[in-house]
Amino acid sequence: MTEHKKIPLPGEGGPGESKESSLLERASGAFGFDSFKPAAMPGKLSERPMKRAKKVTRKGAEAPVAEPVAQAHIATEVEPAANLPVPAAAPAVPAVVEGAPLAPVFDGARHPVDRAHLRDQGMIDPDGPVSELLEEFRIVKRQLLGTAREKGTAKSRRILVSSPHQDEGKTFCASNLAIAMAAERDTEVLLVDADVANPSILSTFGLPKGSGFMDAMANPDVPVEDLVMGTDIPNLWVLPAGLNTNSASELLSSGATAEVLDRLTVGVPGRIVIFDTPPALAASPAAELAKHVGQVMLVARADKTGRSAMEDACQLLSACDDIKLLLNAANFSPSGRRFGSYYG
Template sequence: MTEQSKINKDTAKRASLLERADRVFGLDDLGPAKVPSNLPKPSRPVVPPQPVAKQPVAVPASQIPVAAASAQPVPQPASEPQPEPAVALSGPYHDIERWNLKDAGLIVPEDPVTALLEEFRIVKRDIIADARARRDSKQRRILVCSPHQGEGKTFCAINLAIALAAERDVEVLLVDADVIRPSVANRLGLEVQRGLMDALANPSLRPEKLAIQTDIDGLFVLPAGATGPNDAEYLASERTGEILDRLTRGAPNRYVIFDTPPALAASAAAELASHVGQTVLVVRADETSRAALEDAQQLLSACQNIKLLLNATHFSPSGRRFGDYGEREE
């Protein structure tokens, strides 16, 4: 800093020391030196150093912060399997003539409440209670049987089906499994068509497509179909279980009622007893012997829930009388 040239005092006052030095020494041309172009090339390419990967350090679980621990994936519970959709009963449609019901002494849905209807309301309440308590599809399969013929099993099976069909949101499939003397379709005035035994003999037939839809809301009828000498063997086959499972699987509001041959007359009732959850054993008052009742109960013992229905009684031990509350006295 030996330059002694005259300095403009007004300019010097406004300029900084660096600015004044730049004007004197010419600092604008300062910069990195140029690399000579004739330098020798390196013998091998220069590889820049790679960063050293850090090894993970195991940290005890007790020292993991709470926030970090909560970030760990939480195992989700396995999703429950979806229930299978119910098989729709999609057979042909047929009207039931009400005069057929009246002539047979059966319940007529549109008629006023009768003592007969009230009695079967009591029976169906007990059946529904057991089905809902145990939550098993077999409990919604009800076998109606008697020790001997002529004790009213078909009469009771039809009336029970009509009474059950009156429940809201309930389907009832009445199956004529009396392969010896089928009569359900005739009593209801239905044309005899293919039914249970046809489905058992021919695996290509779907039983739900043989169930007749009636004009009684919620009531379907599966006729016995073509019967033959090998019916007992068909009923004892695995095909029977497959058909019944198909008819009740995924349908918690569907009840299947079987009218079977008398227990002491044929083996069909005993074969079907292992596929149902409830049995209604119909006995006729003053006619069915105690020995016959005990023998029938033994044959149907594959079903653990057997109910006794006393038919054709002419008295009530409690003095109870149904159906006359709404009657008008003259």
């Protein structure tokens, strides 16, 4: 064992080392650690030959002789071809976003409305004095118009009028609501008879028969605006029920419904569309149309419509999230409000 005194000190220059060598290097020279050094790594490994896929030839054809693969130099930049013009940058085309299409203007022939026939049915006379009935529907229309203006969408301007059962006054309320709304300034009202099985809007106003809503639904080539009927009541238009078909529910559940209703309301903020539909518990068209309207006015007749019927009707019309209840034929007012006594 070598004594530590015999280990060369720094700067003494032992065999095989320089004066600047470290302590470990001098110990390696003294004890012969050179045999434990790893083998030297080659500077460059030999490349393995590249395998080429054999070319498949048809039977009987002479197989081509494979040419030796030469090691090619991969260029990092592609030189442009000489004498070729550089294409000019194309101008940027601005993106054009089209607005909502405007609903067509109603320009159908106007028909006179029998005012005496309206009075005989106990309805609002558009040319008569202010009455209790008119004031009642003025209050009703204010809530409906307020919601439509607050939301400001085409769907909110579509109002569905229905009742749980028949003979509860839905057509009476829908017609009076349309007359009251038509008196508004800058407002156009379209009353749609969507009760295909039992249409009554034309007879209520004394208008002639004609094609209507179901004809436009059944035939996409028929523009619905061409079937709208004008009246001599300012701002009031009527769309008859039209074709009496047994597949009204299937037509209303098709994609054509949204297209037809958009042609009536989209782009015209001053147009209100009122649908007089069949009773909700008697036929399915009311539930189908509820998917396309923004407001529902559910009519209940005093002392006749039951609570369970109202709950079932609300459930069927729940596709619309805004359902308002209207009590019809009520002889008692808890608030004591009597408009008729004020106006005489």
